[in-house]
Amino acid sequence: MTENTAKNISVYAEASPNPESMKLVLNQTVLPEGVSVDYPNVEAAANSPFAQELFNFEYVSRIFMASNFVTITKNSTDTWAQLIPELRTFIKSYMEAGGPVFLETPKAESKADQPRDENQTEEDAAISQKVIDLLENYVRPAVEQDGGNISFKSYKDGIVTVNLQGSCSGCPSATITLKSGIENLLKRMVPEVTEVKAEGITI
Structure with missing residues (x-):
């Protein structure tokens, strides 16, 4: 006997550090683990009817x-x-009606897709990989808890540049988190790192 696929969707709100952003959590997955999308406007959301x-x-x-x-x-x-x-x-009704979230499900960015600096030395490439691993394993899960995302952009001359999305973008406390949390962690774990900068927020 097949189960009825109609699902009772629950949606609850979870405050984020950004007072202008609210995290709405569902009892079903919206995207595969490790994949995220950020839409700063309706034009950017062409792939998502939802x-x-x-x-x-x-x-x-x-x-x-x-x-x-x-x-x-x-x-x-x-x-x-x-x-x-x-x-x-709205979210509960849309999901329960089986409305499409995406026209095409976004995929995780592979290492081949990540920006590469052709002039980067082997040493810098190795440091970049250490930073990426730390961000993925220690920082990203915590940032996701707050309804946001962090991704590695570049490493050069001791400076790590990251991209902040979701609730982190425009968040008044994002600069404090970046400097007192993320920068301190990376400096401690990767001594070559001297500073962390972010796109998506004003330092």
């Missing part, structure tokens, strides 16, 4: 999705207490 529908809410200014959650950033003075019930109802 995100396009969310952008129809006039207060939604940015959408980030990973694993089993959606992080929504608002551009409204309305409180989250006012907005969450509407967003939860």
Whole structure:
């Protein structure tokens, strides 16, 4: 006997460090583990009918999705207490109706896709790999808990550049997290690192 595939979707809100962003957690996966998407506007969300529908809410200014959650950033003075019930109802209804999340499921960025600096020395390449491993294993899971994402961009002359997405983008406390948390960890574990900079936030 086959089970009914219709699923009762639950959606709960989880505050993020960014007061303008809210993490909405589902009891089903939205994306495969290790894959995320960041849509700063509706044009960027061409591959996601679900995100396009969310952008129809006039207060939604940015959408980030990973694993089993959606992080929504608002551009409204309305409180989250006012907005969450509407967003939860929409997400629950959309998912239970089997609405498409993506036209084509995004894939994890392979190492071949990551930007390579042709002038990078072997030593810098080795340091870059150490940094990538630390970010993936120690930093990324914590950042995801807060409804965001971090990815490695480059390493040169002791400076690591990362990209922050989701709730981290535009978050007032992101600079503190970057400097007191991520930078300290990388300096301790990889002595060659002298500074960490980020795209996606203003330092």
